[in-house]
Amino acid sequence: MKSERKTLDRLLGVFADVHAGEGLTALLLALNIFLILMSYYVLKPVREALILGEGSAELKTYMSAGQVVALAIVVPYYGRLVARFSRIRLINVVTAFFVVCLLFFYALAQLGVPLAIVFFLWIGVFNLMIVAQFWSFANDIYSKEQGERLFAIVGFGASLGAVVGSSAADSLVEPLGVNQLMLVGAIVLFAQLIVTNVVDRWESAREVAPRVATDSTGAGKGGAFGLVFRTRYLLLMALLLMLLNWVNTTGEYILGSIVKDTASDMIRTGRAGGLTEGQLIADFYSKFFTLVNASGLLLQLFVVSRIVKYWGVPWAVMVLPAVSLGAYGVMAFTPVLMAVLGAKVAENSLNYSLNNTVRNMLFLPCTYEEKFSAKQAIDSFFVRIGDVLSALLVFVGTVVVPLRSTEFAAVNTAIVVAWLILAWRTGHYYRVRTGSLTSGPAAAKIEAPGVA
Secondary structure, rough: HHHHHHHHHHHHHHOOOOOOOHHHHHHHHHHHHHHHHHHHHHHHHHHHHHHHHHHOOOHHHHHHHHHHHHHHHHHHHHHHHHHHHHHHHHHHHHHHHHHHHHHHHHHHHHHOOOOHHHHHHHHHHHHHHHHHHHHHHHHOOOOOHHHHHHHHHHHHHHHHHHHHHHHHHHHHHHHOOOOHHHHHHHHHHHHHHHHHHHHHHHHHHOOOOOOOOOOOOOOOHHHHHHHHHHHHHHHHHHHHHHHHHHHHHHHHHHHHHHHHHHHHHHOOOOOOOOOOHHHHHHHHHHHHHHHHHHHHHHHHHHHHHHHHHHHHHHHHHHHHHHHHHHHHHHHHHHOOHHHHHHHHOOOOOOHHHHHHHHHHHHHOOHHHHHHHHHHHHHHHHHHHHHHHHHHHHHHHHHHHHHHHHHHHHHHHHHHHHHHHHHHOOOHHHHHHHHHOOOOOOOOOOOOOOOOO
C-alpha cells in the first residue's frame, strides 16, 4: 500500500509539487470537484433549454437580479447551519437538499409544470453554494503551504469534470430528453457526497491541518460585508469579481440572443432535422460547453501552473481581462454566431481554468476570517451584483435605448478596460501582502480604508 502511494505521489508530481503521502487526498479531492462540476454541466443545458425555450435571452439576464434576492435569503440560513453543524454534517445536509430538489423538479417537469424561472434561480444558488462549499472543505483540510502546491491538481479535477459533464449532456440530451438530465445530475451529485465523506474520515483521522477557532459572530463589526469594505485588498477583489461577472453575463446575453434567433430560423427554414427549439438550443450549448471545458482542461493541465510560476499571480490575474478585451473587440465588428462562439470559448475557458485558480490564490495571504467570512460575501453578493448590472444594461439596451449585438459588445469593451485596471491594482496589493513588493509604511497604507 505504501509503495502504491509513493507511485501515486510520483505520478502526480508531474503536475504539481506533491510531498510524500499527499497524493491520495489530492486525487480524492480532484475526484470530488470532478463529480460536482460534472453534475453542474449536465444540468446547465437543462437551464438553457428551459429559460430560452419558455422565455427569452432577456428573461435569462433579468433573472440574475432574482438570484441576488434568493441568495440574500438563503446565505443567512446557510450561515446558521455552519454555526450548528459539524463540517461533514453541514455538507451532507446541504448536498442532500439539492439532490432532493432535483428529484422534485423532475417530477414537476413530468407533470408539465413550467419551471424556467424557478429552475434558473435554483441552479444559480446551487452552483454558488455547492462549489463554494467544496472549496471551503478543501481549505479546511489543507494548510496554506499545501494549498499553494496542490490546488493545481484539484483544479484539474474541476476542469475535467466540466468537460465530461458537458460531453455527457451532449450525448444524452437527444436519446433521453432535456428533463431526464435532472436525474443524471442528481445521481452524480450523490456520488460526490460519498467521496466527500471518504475524504473527511481519512483526513479527520490524519489531522493534516488543525482547525482554527473563530468568533461565531462573524468578522467583527459589520460582519463579512464590513470586513470587505474595511479592507482595501478585499474590496478590490470584490469589485474585480463584480466587473468580471458583469462582462461575462452580458457576453452570455449576446451569445444567447444569437443562438435563439438561429434556432428559430432553422425551424422556420426546415433545417432543424425534426428537433424542437429547446433541443436545438440544448444541443448547441452542450457542444459549446464541451469546447469551453476541453480548452479549459488543456489550459489547466499545461498552461496554468507555468503562467503562475513564471509570471506570478499579479500578472496572471490580468490575463483574462486582456483576452476579454480582444474578444469583445472581435464581437463589436463581427457579430456572427461562429465569431461570437470563438470569442466566448476563449473567454470562458480562461475563466474556468487560469482565472479560477488565480482567484483562489488571491486569498492565500489573507487571514482566516478573510478567507471564510469575506470570501462568502465576495463570492455571493458581489458576483451576483455583476449579474444585476448586466441585467440593467440589457434592460436599457433593449427597452430604453435599443442596442444591437455589436453595440452591446462595444459597451462590454469599455467595462473590460476598468476591469483590467482593477486587476492591475489587485496584483499590486497582492505583492504587498505577500511581502514581495514592500513592507512597513507602504504596506500599512495599503490596508487603510478606501480604494487607491
